[in-house]
Amino acid sequence: MAYASHIINHSKKLKNVSNLLRHENAVLVRWFSNDAVSSRDDLLKIHRHVYVPVESERVINSSAISSGNIARWLKKEGDKVSPGEVLCEVETDKATVEMECMEEGYLAKIVKGDGSKEIKVGEVIAITVEEEEDIPKFKDYSPSVSDAGAAPAKEPSPPPPPKQEEVEKPISTSEPKASKPSAASPEDRLFASPVARNLAEEHNVSLSSIKGTGPNGLIVKADIEDYLASRGKEVPAKAPKGKDVAAPALDYVDIPHSQIRKITASRLLFSKQTIPHYYLTVDICVDNLMGLRNQLNSIQEASAGKRISVNDLVIKAAALALRKVPRCNSSWADEYIRQFKNVNINVAVQTENGLYVPVIRDADKKGLSTIAEEVRQLAQKAKDNSLKPQDYEGGTFTVTNLGGPFGIKQFCAIINPPQSGILAVGSAEKRVVPGLGPDQYKFSSFMSSGEALINPCDHDDSAYTGAIGAEWLKAFKGYIENPESMLL
Numbered sequence: 068m069a070y071a072s073h074i075i076n077h078s079k080k081l082k083n084v085s086n087l088l089r090h091e092n093a094v095l096v097r098w099f100s101n102d103a104v105s106s107r108d109d110l111l112k113i114h115r116h117v118y119v120p121v122e123s124e125r126v127i128n129s130s131a132i133s134s135g136n137i138a139r140w141l142k143k144e145g146d147k148v149s150p151g152e153v154l155c156e157v158e159t160d161k162a163t164v165e166m167e168c169m170e171e172g173y174l175a176k177i178v179k180g181d182g183s184k185e186i187k188v189g190e191v192i193a194i195t196v197e198e199e200e201d202i203p204k205f206k207d208y209s210p211s212v213s214d215a216g217a218a219p220a221k222e223p224s225p226p227p228p229p230k231q232e233e234v235e236k237p238i239s240t241s242e243p244k245a246s247k248p249s250a251a252s253p254e255d256r257l258f259a260s261p262v263a264r265n266l267a268e269e270h271n272v273s274l275s276s277i278k279g280t281g282p283n284g285l286i287v288k289a290d291i292e293d294y295l296a297s298r299g300k301e302v303p304a305k306a307p308k309g310k311d312v313a314a315p316a317l318d319y320v321d322i323p324h325s326q327i328r329k330i331t332a333s334r335l336l337f338s339k340q341t342i343p344h345y346y347l348t349v350d351i352c353v354d355n356l357m358g359l360r361n362q363l364n365s366i367q368e369a370s371a372g373k374r375i376s377v378n379d380l381v382i383k384a385a386a387l388a389l390r391k392v393p394r395c396n397s398s399w400a401d402e403y404i405r406q407f408k409n410v411n412i413n414v415a416v417q418t419e420n421g422l423y424v425p426v427i428r429d430a431d432k433k434g435l436s437t438i439a440e441e442v443r444q445l446a447q448k449a450k451d452n453s454l455k456p457q458d459y460e461g462g463t464f465t466v467t468n469l470g471g472p473f474g475i476k477q478f479c480a481i482i483n484p485p486q487s488g489i490l491a492v493g494s495a496e497k498r499v500v501p502g503l504g505p506d507q508y509k510f511s512s513f514m515s516s517g518e519a520l521i522n523p524c525d526h527d528d529s530a531y532t533g534a535i536g537a538e539w540l541k542a543f544k545g546y547i548e549n550p551e552s553m554l555l
Contacts (some may be wrong), residue, residue: 134186144175152167153167153168162452178208264293266288287389348516349515359551365546409463411427416446428461470495
C-alpha cells in the first residue's frame, strides 16, 4: 500500500482545518492505492489530497499572507521525516516561519527549492510518500498548472472546451478575410521603408501620392525627398541623424525585493497617506545620562555582564514617560481611542533584508540589563531573519535611533500603524553653554529627540493634541537629564 501527499501553503478557505486534521485525517491527508503510481491519472488523484501545517495556518491567517518564499529546506529528497520535524523555513512578509511535518514518511520530491520566490497560497512545494521504495516514482514529477487550483477534482475536464473554441476561432476569422480582397487588392497596398514612413509623417505627406522606386514598388527615403523637393520644401538633414544617435546605456543592477521590504514600503506609504503627522522636537542634555552609563558599565564589567548602551537607557526612559503620560500610549480608532495598560516598545532594527521592529514587552517594569539583553537577542534574530510573530507583534510605541549608529542629528520618523506615536533619536553633540558671569561657560552634550504623533484633524480629543505630546516629551526629557529618577 502506498500513498503520497502534498506539502503546501494552505488555502485561506480552510477555516476549520484543525478539526479536519483531527477528525478527517485519513480522508484529507492520504490517498491509498493498492497499485503503484504509474500514470498521470494516478497523480491527479493524489493531487486532490493535501495536508496543512497548523502552525503555518496561524501565521498566514493572522498576517493575511497571499504568497511567500522558501528560505531553505532543512530536509533533503529521500530523507525520512517524522511528525513535528521541521521540513523547511518559509519567508513571509513579516518573518521566517517553520513548516513542520504532520505524519511519518519520506520526502520524495522537492518541487520548490531553496530561494523560490512568490509562491502562491495553495501551490505544491513538495511530495511525501509512506514507503521508501515509492520515492523513485516521483523523480521526474513536475506539477501542472491545475495542481495549484482550489478544486483539482474539476480541473481535468475543462481542457476540451478551450480546444473547441480555438478551432472555431480560425473559422470566424476566415470570414472577414474572404471579404477583404473585394475592398482592397494586393496591388493597392502601399509598401514603404520605416525611414520613409517617418519622414512622410513629419511633413504630412500621403504615401498614396508617391510612386516607389525601390524593389517591387517600395517607397524609400529618396522618393519622399524628391517629392518634397518638387514641392519646394527643404528636408531637415539633422533630424534623421539625431534619431540615429542613441544615448549611452546606463549600467545598473536590479536587486529583488525581499518580503519585509515590500510590507515595510506598503505600511509606510499607508501611514503617510492616511495618518496626519505632526512633529515635536526638543534638545536634551545627556551629560548625567552618560555619567550614569559609565558607572553602570563599570559594574557590569566587574560582574562579567553585558554593557548597557545609550539606546537601552532611551528605551527605559520612553517607557517610563509613557507610563507617566498614558494618553500617548494608545492607538486611534474611528469610534474610540484605545489606551493600553502595557507599555510595549518596538525598537527599529535595520538589516540587510530590510527594517524590523522587534518588541520589548513591559519595558517600564524591566531593569536596564534585562532590556539590554533582550534588545541584543532580538536584533540578532532580526539580522538572521528568524523573528517569530510574538517577537514583533503587540507593540504600543516605537523608538528609532539614527544618532548613535549613523550620526544623524535630527530626522522625522513615520508612525508605525496602528500606534499613535514614534520617537526619533538623533546623535549627541558638544555645545558651549553660557555660565552666570560674562566670561563663564562650560561644554555639555545635547541630544535632539523628536516625536511624531497622530493629529486627528477634525476630532477635538485631547489624547492627540500637541500639548499632550509636549507633556510626554517633557517627561522623557526629565528622565534623560536626571537618569537617577528612573530608579524611583
